[in-house]
Amino acid sequence: MNDLYTVNQLAEELGVTPRTLRFYEDKGLLSPNRQGNNRVYDKRDRARMKLILRGKRLGFSLAEIAEYLDLYKIDGNGIEQLRVLLRRVRERRDVLERQREDLEATVAELADIEDQVAAALAERGAAPVEGQGGPG
Known part of the structure; x- marks a missing residue:
């Protein structure tokens, strides 16, 4: 059993719960073998x-x-798998780049509002509330 793992062994090694492994098995992403009533995972799993x-x-x-x-299962030489991976990675990266741009714009807008509100408070002779928000 040197290259086989129980649910608990594999879960511990990967830093997940046994329930996580069972979830992915239910979704058809893993198919461990059985020894009696126990699941056993191999290197492939x-x-x-x-x-x-x-x-x-x-x-x-x-x-x-x-x-x-x-x-x-269907791509013996791995070429199609690599093509799919490359396409998916590029798509995911594009999404994240757009999200980063949106996040940067939002942070800049919030900083502008913060400056406007602080200036309005100063004009009225009031100090901003300390300890809430702001850089730091």
């Missing part, structure tokens, strides 16, 4: 789970992750 977690961390949907993993 471990590698798939690492890809799933990385995909989730990068913001990919379960459908996108499943599509990528399914290409392992």
Whole structure:
């Protein structure tokens, strides 16, 4: 059993809960073998789970992750899988770049409002409330 993992062993190694592993199994992304009533995961399952977690961390949907993993079965040389990954990475990066631009614009607008309100308070001889917001 040196290259096999129980639910708890794999969960602990990957920093997830056993429930997380069962969730991805229910979604069809993992298919561990059984020894009696126990699930046992092999190196392939471990590698798939690492890809799933990385995909989730990068913001990919379960459908996108499943599509990528399914290409392992039909694409012997990996070329189509790499093409799909490249396309998805570019799409995700474009979305994040737009979000960053929107976030930067929002932060700049809030800073402008903050300056206007602080100036209005100063004109009225009132000090801004300390300890709430602001750079720091």
